[in-house]
Amino acid sequence: MTSPLQQKLKINGSSVVTANRTWDGIVVYRTAAKGWSADLADAAIVRNSDEAKALLAEAVADDVGAIGPYIAPVQVDEAGKILPGNLREQIRRDGVTIDLPV
Amino acid sequence: MYAYDEIDRTLVNERVLEFRDQVQRRLSGELTEDEFKMLRLQNGVYLQLHAYMFRVAIPYGTLASNQLRQLAHVARKYDRGYGHFTTRQNIQFNWIKLSDLPDALADLAEVGIHAMQTSGNNMRNVTSDQWAGVAPGEIEDPRIWSELIRQHTTLHPEFSFLPRKFKIAITASDHDRAAIKVHDIGLRLIKNEKGETGFEVLVGGGLGRTPFIGKTIKHFVHGRDLLSYIEAILRVYNQYGRRDNIYKARIKILVHELGIEKFSREVEEEWQHIRYSSLQIDDEVIEDIRSRFIYPSYEKLPHMPDELRQAAADPDFEAWRKNSVAAHKNPGYSIVTISLKPIGAPPGDATAEQMDGLADLADKYSFGEIRVGHEQNLALPHVAKRDLPALWKALDKLGLATPNVNLITDIIACPGLDYCSLANARSIPIAQELTRRFANHELANLIGRLHINISGCINACGHHHVGHIGILGVEKNGEEVYQITIGGRADESAALGNLIGPGVKFDEVADVVEDIVEAYLALRERPEELFVDTVKRLGVEPFKERVYATR
Numbered sequence: 001m002t003s004p005l006q007q008k009l010k011i012n013g014s015s016v017v018t019a020n021r022t023w024d025g026i027v028v029y030r031t032a033a034k035g036w037s038a039d040l041a042d043a044a045i046v047r048n049s050d051e052a053k054a055l056l057a058e059a060v061a062d063d064v065g066a067i068g069p070y071i072a073p074v075q076v077d078e079a080g081k082i083l084p085g086n087l088r089e090q091i092r093r094d095g096v097t098i099d100l101p102v
Numbered sequence: 103m104y105a106y107d108e109i110d111r112t113l114v115n116e117r118v119l120e121f122r123d124q125v126q127r128r129l130s131g132e133l134t135e136d137e138f139k140m141l142r143l144q145n146g147v148y149l150q151l152h153a154y155m156f157r158v159a160i161p162y163g164t165l166a167s168n169q170l171r172q173l174a175h176v177a178r179k180y181d182r183g184y185g186h187f188t189t190r191q192n193i194q195f196n197w198i199k200l201s202d203l204p205d206a207l208a209d210l211a212e213v214g215i216h217a218m219q220t221s222g223n224n225m226r227n228v229t230s231d232q233w234a235g236v237a238p239g240e241i242e243d244p245r246i247w248s249e250l251i252r253q254h255t256t257l258h259p260e261f262s263f264l265p266r267k268f269k270i271a272i273t274a275s276d277h278d279r280a281a282i283k284v285h286d287i288g289l290r291l292i293k294n295e296k297g298e299t300g301f302e303v304l305v306g307g308g309l310g311r312t313p314f315i316g317k318t319i320k321h322f323v324h325g326r327d328l329l330s331y332i333e334a335i336l337r338v339y340n341q342y343g344r345r346d347n348i349y350k351a352r353i354k355i356l357v358h359e360l361g362i363e364k365f366s367r368e369v370e371e372e373w374q375h376i377r378y379s380s381l382q383i384d385d386e387v388i389e390d391i392r393s394r395f396i397y398p399s400y401e402k403l404p405h406m407p408d409e410l411r412q413a414a415a416d417p418d419f420e421a422w423r424k425n426s427v428a429a430h431k432n433p434g435y436s437i438v439t440i441s442l443k444p445i446g447a448p449p450g451d452a453t454a455e456q457m458d459g460l461a462d463l464a465d466k467y468s469f470g471e472i473r474v475g476h477e478q479n480l481a482l483p484h485v486a487k488r489d490l491p492a493l494w495k496a497l498d499k500l501g502l503a504t505p506n507v508n509l510i511t512d513i514i515a516c517p518g519l520d521y522c523s524l525a526n527a528r529s530i531p532i533a534q535e536l537t538r539r540f541a542n543h544e545l546a547n548l549i550g551r552l553h554i555n556i557s558g559c560i561n562a563c564g565h566h567h568v569g570h571i572g573i574l575g576v577e578k579n580g581e582e583v584y585q586i587t588i589g590g591r592a593d594e595s596a597a598l599g600n601l602i603g604p605g606v607k608f609d610e611v612a613d614v615v616e617d618i619v620e621a622y623l624a625l626r627e628r629p630e631e632l633f634v635d636t637v638k639r640l641g642v643e644p645f646k647e648r649v650y651a652t653r
Contacts (some may be wrong), residue, residue: 023129024199025153064131068149086580088519092151096520098530101451102183 009056011051014076015085017052017059018045018092019066027092028066030059036066040082040093047072103471104249105394106214113256114211117218121145121361122204122408126345129201144224144262146192146217147203150283150523152351156181156195156203157220158210162248162272162476167461170472172213174457180206185457187442187450189565190269191229191474191515199651203468218256219474223264224254229271231279232475237396238431238485244291245390247328250383253391254329265343265353268336272301273327276594277331281476283307283316283596284568286353287335292322299325303366304393305335307596309562314354315596316364319369325388327373330381338365391402398469398484403434405487413491421543422494422505436487438468441504442482442514445541448530449515450478461501467493476592477553478514479507509546510554510619511537514565518575519582520556525558527575527582528608532556535612540619549619552633555590568592570634572599573614582608588618588645589637602646606653614649619647 014025017030028036029043037043046052052071059069073085084090091097106114121141128138142148146157158173165173173193177185181195188194198206210216219226228248235243242435251270255261261268271280274291282288286391290303300322307316323331335353342360344350413419428437440460443449452460460480464472467489468482475481485493497503506512513536516522518529529622533556540546559576566572572587572605583605606614619633625644626636637645 005207020149020153022135023201025149027152063134064129067135083537088151091519095152096530097528098448098520100182100184101447102453 007082009071010048011047011052011053011071012073013085014047014074014082015071016040016045016082017051017055017069017073018043018072018089019059019069021066022064030055030069034058036062040084041076043074043082045076045082046071103162103164103396104245105396107394111214114214114216114218117145118204118207121207125200125290133556140222140632142200143222144166144219145203145207146220147200149522150196150517150521150653151155151519152294152521153197154200154203154205155219155521157188157222158195158196158215158217159227160191160193160215160474161227161252161495162234162245163232163476164234164245165474166213166474167464167470168474169213169215170457170461170464172210174454174461176206176209177419177457178631179209184451184453186448186517187452187474187478187480189516191232191476192227192473193224194517196517199220201322208323211380219644221267223266224268225251225258225261226267226269227266228252228255229269229280229285229476231275232271232473232481233279233397233428233437233483234274234375236430236432236435236437237275238429239275241274241291241293243395244272244289245255245393246388246395247289247291247301248272249391251332251386260340262334262341265345266348266353268339268353270332276480278592278594279475279598281565281568281592283594284309284313284565284592286314287332289328290318293418294322295325301325301328303335306354306362308352308354309565309567310352311349311560311562312355312358313562313567314358314599317357319362319366326383326385326636327377329383330377330379331369331373333376333381334369337372342368361433363403398471400432400435400484403486403488405406405433407486407488408433409488409491418505419491419494421502421547423490425505425507425509426492426503427448430484436485436488436490438482438485438490439475439507440482440502441507442479442502442503443506443512443537444504445506445511445537446534447537449513449533452480456500459496460502463493463496463500472642476545477512480511481558505543506546508551508553509548510549510552512542513537513554513556514569515556516558516563518556518564521564522558524561525575526577527558527584529556529558529564529573529575532575532584532608536615539612539616548629549623550629550632552614553591553620565592566590567598568596569599570632570637571618573611573615576605579608584608584611585613586618586649588625588642589634591634600642602642610653617646617649
């Protein structure tokens with residue numbers, strides 16, 4: 001399988017790097033402070049492929065912290081709030097769209 | 103029930119220790135994710151959208167009550183209080199932490215449950231008829247042969263690194279409840295003219311991106327030759343199966359590309375090398391396995407006890423009985439299917455409380471045994487008919503008496519985009535809306551047997567290709583779009599459904615299904631003509647016209 005770093009990156013607008021935390025699997029976002037946060041608001045925003053590649057390379061290097069990092073689209077509204085860029089990322093941020101059985 | 107021997111218990115316990123060490127090394131950074139991924143997959147651990155997902159095997163769908171209680175315990179202690187029963191007689195936990203997994207596995211091992219080979223490119227859980235051993239007219243219990251294959255293939259080095267995953271299903275009844283024609287190998291247990299047990303062997307069935315109905319490769323393989331013949335198939339697959347392209351790696355592609363004649367010649371040649379080897383099964387081996395299946399001591403009970411006669415006056419009981427209760431090989435007993443498809447709820451989910459409650463009911467009414475079917479329902483296989491009214495009331499208290507087995511609201515659905523990292527679209531909300539649309543029990547009964555299958559991506563975990571109505575979610579320009587097929591079926595007359603036309607949006611799916619059903623009700627020749635038979639008689643056109651006339 002091709003490494004995320006070898007894949008061609010096409011960035012259309014604002015993006016973040018997201019992954020799942022290794023020890024418990026929860027959704028996390030790469031921060032500008034070279035760490036991970038469970039809050040999308042803390043995510044580092046990248047806007048072109050060079051920035052995205054650099055952030056992704058840094059995330060991939062932290063193999064113990066989180067797994068499967070990739071670039072995900074986001075939207076940044078006028079107030080600077082970061083919103084998921086598609087339904088998949090919305091579900092990853094907000095959880096399932098259904099009521100759990102318990 | 104099957105009683106594991108010391109070898110099985112040792113194997114399962116050693117596996118827990120091994121995985122505990124692997125997890126510790128992963129969390130410490132000693133193992134990278136690339137190194138660890140295959141190890142976790144070999145223990146049923148996937149990474150999904152929100153968390154790790156843990157898939158636990160339920161070999162041939164047979165569970166003891168103490169095992170079900172332990173699954174409830176795992177759901178409660180390590181997950182979010184529920185589990186999801188799958189289309190291959192497994193259960194999945196969706197929210198488990200990697201750091202908790204060794205403890206969860208250890209707890210399961212206490213009752214002989216494991217997660218070996220529930221993922222990865224190896225031999226998966228060997229599935230069977232959930233009514234095995236109790237279905238009237240069954241030739242013999244197919245689980246004995248499932249267990250033989252399970253023992254032979256578990257951790258078998260030759261089958262641990264196949265080109266792709268490999269699934270086997272076995273049935274021994276005329277009516278196929280195990281979907282053998284859409285498995286890599288499907289086995290239909292039969293007898294030869296001497297009355298000896300053997301198998302019609304099908305190969306190359308499967309769903310996913312490229313669906314195929316399995317083809318008969320050999321009309322009769324004697325039971326003593328079963329392992330060598332399966333091994334010959336696997337050797338040919340191992341040698342020629344594509345490893346360069348994941349989308350072409352399943353055996354169905356190899357069988358299709360070589361053609362069944364050439365493929366079977368290759369298998370035959372290989373088989374002759376190994377047929378008369380240690381793979382030939384002695385009768386004693388089969389008898390040893392058979393002796394480890396513990397069958398209930400049935401009482402001689404009346405076919406129509408007073409309790410059942412009196413309860414028949416209650417229309418709610420009768421509605422449930424008609425759809426949930428099936429004939430048993432012993433006339434005083436019944437097989438009871440437990441619907442995990444309440445109106446408006448995710449298909450196949452059961453809470454820890456429901457699992458505990460059902461385990462108690464299994465002890466009280468079904469000799470402590472529970473079955474799991476590929477339709478994502480459960481069953482109690484040995485219920486005395488006199489106990490049916492009391493069981494129904496108890497199930498109702500647990501929310502497990504929805505009277506919709508085999509009806510339009512008994513929907514098979516994959517987890518879809520709500521959980522799955524592969525999915526492109528949601529499945530569960532579509533299923534929920536459809537169950538609300540057809541919640542009226544009289545309407546559902548009027549429609550009759552109709553299976554809806556929903557998958558959230560082309561991998562087809564919801565078996566949409568073989569749904570009477572199949573719904574496939576895809577992503578188009580950032581939107582969820584659903585392609586709809588009709589006329590599929592997964593039984594002994596297995597067929598792939600045909601597309602009725604362009605995909606429709608999320609909000610339109612339930613309307614489209616309503617249109618299809620209305621067309622069926624208008625077109626069927628008589629109430630007994632099932633939806634799938636009407637489609638076979640008329641083709642897709644009348645349904646297509648109805649659906650797209652106003653769209």
